[in-house]
Amino acid sequence: MHFIYTNKTRDETRDMAQLTHKVPANLHQEPLVTSAPSHIRVLDNTYLTDDYTNLTSSISSKLSRRLHGLEGHPISTLRCIIESHFPDFTHISSLSPIVTPYQNFDSLSFPADHPGRAKTDSYYINRNAMLRTHTSAHEGTERWLLTADVYRRDEIDASHYPVFHQMEGAKIFGSDASSVENIEQESQRLERQLALSNIDIEDVPHVSETNPAQTSHDVRSSEVTAKNLKLHLNSLMYKLFADVAGTSKDDPLRVRWIEAYFPFTSPSYEVEVFFRGKWLEILGCGVVLQSTLDRAGVANKMGWAFGLGLERIAMILYSIPDIRLFWSEDPRFLSQFTHGKIDAFKPYSKYPASYRDISFWKPNHDMHENDLYDVVRDVAGDLVEDVTIIDRFTHPKTQRHSLTVRVSYRSFDRSLVNDEVNILQHRVISGLERLGVEIR
Ligand code: DAH
Numbered sequence: 174m175h176f177i178y179t180n181k182t183r184d185e186t187r188d189m190a191q192l193t194h195k196v197p198a199n200l201h202q203e204p205l206v207t208s209a210p211s212h213i214r215v216l217d218n219t220y221l222t223d224d225y226t227n228l229t230s231s232i233s234s235k236l237s238r239r240l241h242g243l244e245g246h247p248i249s250t251l252r253c254i255i256e257s258h259f260p261d262f263t264h265i266s267s268l269s270p271i272v273t274p275y276q277n278f279d280s281l282s283f284p285a286d287h288p289g290r291a292k293t294d295s296y297y298i299n300r301n302a303m304l305r306t307h308t309s310a311h312e313g314t315e316r317w318l319l320t321a322d323v324y325r326r327d328e329i330d331a332s333h334y335p336v337f338h339q340m341e342g343a344k345i346f347g348s349d350a351s352s353v354e355n356i357e358q359e360s361q362r363l364e365r366q367l368a369l370s371n372i373d374i375e376d377v378p379h380v381s382e383t384n385p386a387q388t389s390h391d392v393r394s395s396e397v398t399a400k401n402l403k404l405h406l407n408s409l410m411y412k413l414f415a416d417v418a419g420t421s422k423d424d425p426l427r428v429r430w431i432e433a434y435f436p437f438t439s440p441s442y443e444v445e446v447f448f449r450g451k452w453l454e455i456l457g458c459g460v461v462l463q464s465t466l467d468r469a470g471v472a473n474k475m476g477w478a479f480g481l482g483l484e485r486i487a488m489i490l491y492s493i494p495d496i497r498l499f500w501s502e503d504p505r506f507l508s509q510f511t512h513g514k515i516d517a518f519k520p521y522s523k524y525p526a527s528y529r530d531i532s533f534w535k536p537n538h539d540m541h542e543n544d545l546y547d548v549v550r551d552v553a554g555d556l557v558e559d560v561t562i563i564d565r566f567t568h569p570k571t572q573r574h575s576l577t578v579r580v581s582y583r584s585f586d587r588s589l590v591n592d593e594v595n596i597l598q599h600r601v602i603s604g605l606e607r608l609g610v611e612i613r
Contacts, residue, residue, distance in 0.1 A: 215271065215298055225297040228304070231551045232296055232324065235336045236304075240499060241266055241320045245512040247487045248338050248499060252320045253513060255340055258409050259318050262342065266320040268311055270304050277303060277310040280468055281437035293541035296324045296335075308341035308480055309437060312469045318342045320483075326543040329560040334496045335550065338483040343461065344401070345476030353394050356401050363404035370411050375429040376403070377442065384432040384440040389463045390475060398460050399440055402477035403430065406458060410446055417490060418448045437462050438478065448489060456481035492517045497555045501585060526558060526583040527591070529598040535574040536609030548604035549580060553597050558583040575613060 209226065212219050216236050240248045256264045278290055288294055289306055296304040304324035305311075311319055319341045327333045346352045379399035380386045386395035410428050418426055427447035435441045438459025445452040458479030466474055484496055491510075493499070498506055498518075505521045542562070549557050557580060564577035580601065582594050602612060 308339040343478035532613040533610040
């Protein structure tokens with residue numbers, strides 16, 4: 174799953190060259206539009222397009238769905254459960270997904286060459302407006318908890334969707350001695366509660382040479398902050414996962430802390446939970462960079478922040494096998510859930526998948542694989558289940574690159590007939606040709 178902006182470089186970020194093509198035209202329309210429009214409408218506003226515009230209509234149609242506000246929807250229930258864990262935080266959940274690159278990246282000290290900024294990785298309306306790629310794009314200056322839809326260009330399979338939901342929590346407090354003292358007292362309370370829980374925590378030092386306190390923080394207040402963060406999140410993990418992962422005395426919930434790197438925190442950590450024999454990455458967090466707080470106008474404060482992805486957690490808690498299901502408007506999905514309750518999802522009829530392979534030469538200019546995925550999404554919407562590159566090959570003489578891609582189509586509601594799949598595949602091929610590929 175697309176997740177946190179660590180120092181790990183994702184495969185997809187290898188190929189970052191600028192593309193020369195324009196926005197893929199709306200492939201649902203016949204005849205096909207071949208040049209990009211000069212304006213686009215997004216959420217009731219009109220924007221000029223430019224060489225950064227890459228927002229497709231299949232993505233902008235998601236902007237108004239607001240799954241996290243839909244009573245009874247698993248994403249919304251999970252939001253409420255997490256909100257109830259932070260009762261004295263301000264809960265925010267209706268900020269517009271359109272932000273500036275400054276808000277999304279610069280205000281958080283992302284370096285100029287960070288892969289997340291590339292238009293191959295993010296959806297841009299134009300050079301000055303984009304869809305937020307994470308909830309960290311919104312800053313808070315107190316105790317707050319924000320839920321929002323976030324957008325990233327990515328591959329297609331059961332756990333990747335270009336829209337997902339994150340929650341961002343932060344606690345910012347005075348850096349004077351008495352505020353720090355208050356935090357320590359709160360930590361003692363949390364520590365006593367946690368001692369009664371059946372949880373096994375693998376920790377890392379709060380601060381270390383490789384995960385340092387910021388130069389403007391003294392080590393002790395940085396440690397007090399990190400400890401408070403860890404206690405809040407350990408008890409949140411226990412609240413969420415105790416019932417599904419680890420139940421008996423000899424089988425406690427296992428939580429593991431790992432040193433991490435984010436552009437906007439130091440020290441930084443990732444949290445993983447042990448579930449069905451595997452460690453799952455659940456969230457990123459850390460002590461907020463002083464420069465971020467300075468920019469937000471709270472120079473005399475310090476604090477912690479975390480960000481977590483809701484789909485991944487909901488898929489575990491509800492046993493939901495495919496991320497597309499969250500977007501289903503089918504009563505067979507929605508009517509299964511009661512607001513505030515977590516019940517295992519009961520799969521309804523699974524219709525057969527139908528797949529088509531396609532081989533093509535990549536264009537001479539660089540083509541990013543995310544462009545391929547957006548073409549397929551724009552044509553097939555939620556009828557596409559998976560896109561896998563099954564063969565790569567470089568011609569020994571011409572050095573041209575060839576890909577063979579398998580597109581699996583499957584509907585949750587019905588059997589797709591061959592003719593329909595052929596039409597979808599035909600449109601995918603036309604869309605790819607417009608990117609400059611040569612079908613083999
Ligand atoms: N924004 C990060 C992401 O999307 C997650 C994250 C990491 C949020 C560390 C935080 C944080 O607040 O402190 O990958």
